[in-house]
Amino acid sequence: MSYYISVQNLVKKYGELCAVDNLSFSVNKGEIFGLLGPNGAGKSTTLSVLTTLSDFNKGEIILNGLDIRKDKMEIKQLIGMVPQDIAVYDHLNALENVKFFASLYGLKGRQLTESAKEALEFVGLSDKQSIKPKHMSGGMKRRLNIACGIAHAPQLIVMDEPTVGVDTQSREHILNSIKVLRDRGATVIYTSHYMNEVEEICDRIAIIDKGQMVACGTKAELVSLVTDVQSVYIETKLPIDFNFEEFKKKQMVMPGMRALSLKENIIRMDITINHNHLSKMIEQFLSLGLPVININTEVPNLDTMFLTLTGHELR
Numbered sequence: 001m002s003y004y005i006s007v008q009n010l011v012k013k014y015g016e017l018c019a020v021d022n023l024s025f026s027v028n029k030g031e032i033f034g035l036l037g038p039n040g041a042g043k044s045t046t047l048s049v050l051t052t053l054s055d056f057n058k059g060e061i062i063l064n065g066l067d068i069r070k071d072k073m074e075i076k077q078l079i080g081m082v083p084q085d086i087a088v089y090d091h092l093n094a095l096e097n098v099k100f101f102a103s104l105y106g107l108k109g110r111q112l113t114e115s116a117k118e119a120l121e122f123v124g125l126s127d128k129q130s131i132k133p134k135h136m137s138g139g140m141k142r143r144l145n146i147a148c149g150i151a152h153a154p155q156l157i158v159m160d161e162p163t164v165g166v167d168t169q170s171r172e173h174i175l176n177s178i179k180v181l182r183d184r185g186a187t188v189i190y191t192s193h194y195m196n197e198v199e200e201i202c203d204r205i206a207i208i209d210k211g212q213m214v215a216c217g218t219k220a221e222l223v224s225l226v227t228d229v230q231s232v233y234i235e236t237k238l239p240i241d242f243n244f245e246e247f248k249k250k251q252m253v254m255p256g257m258r259a260l261s262l263k264e265n266i267i268r269m270d271i272t273i274n275h276n277h278l279s280k281m282i283e284q285f286l287s288l289g290l291p292v293i294n295i296n297t298e299v300p301n302l303d304t305m306f307l308t309l310t311g312h313e314l315r
Ligand SMILES: Nc1ncnc2c1ncn2[C@@H]1O[C@H](COP(=O)(O)OP(=O)(O)OP(=O)(O)O)[C@@H](O)[C@H]1O
Pocket: 014, 017, 019, 037, 038, 039, 040, 041, 042, 043, 044, 045, 046, 193
């Protein structure tokens, strides 16, 4: 299988400090690929190497069939970078800012203006074209930062913590926009230390810590590295003569069932993820005359996974 991006044994040092330590991963075309890790894990450094902004000590990076050491200029043209620190000019208004960045990629004249306006519309700032960044909220500035990185319609969009310090509305807007960019065919690399964001939008996730790869895969694949069991809580109304031990004996023969327990009117079932057939469980409850009042599923999250694999919390 050929990947859109292949990073092999990447090493990047700052003096004695090895910020990226023999990192390897691949990104498919058209996916949102998340780089997740605590502060100082090496995410920004990896992005700055990938976007050709920094050199590296060892390793091989192939992007769209091009070698990053040999084909830097061609690779630059494919990329749109949304940096962690907002990089817009205070003396330019929103439209002028976006036009400035898009012009660096060769856009000119009417095409430049149209692309810049489209990018502003895309991030929900079309009515703010003539506003300067200093008169914008943090969330608006973040969205302008994104417009500046995408106006030239790059194949690869690299976003370094694009939601830091934004209000909920802007955050939702940004996350939805990223999915739309992916659905339009762009490949997105997204870094964050917000676990829930990465879980929500990324197709695959690489978890890095101290410059090294901890694990890489879809959320389900990552979670399955540490556990294959999830808990299902079914709230019911138990008859006075309900015999839990008998009920348990019957349920335990179900494929994948690991444990059952009862607390008040809630029955907890620990079942392997690939055997979690909710409809069958509901049928069984109903056939025994037990109404299903509420169902909750506790899926192990990436927090648990990170803690289990590294021995410390993500933050
Ligand atoms: N220009 C630099 N010179 C020296 N050390 C650096 C430089 N940039 C980063 N580092 C160090 O390299 C390590 C990795 O930093 P990096 O910024 O890549 O991590 P990160 O995962 O992006 O963290 P954050 O989430 O805080 O941005 C850290 O120990 C950091 O202090």
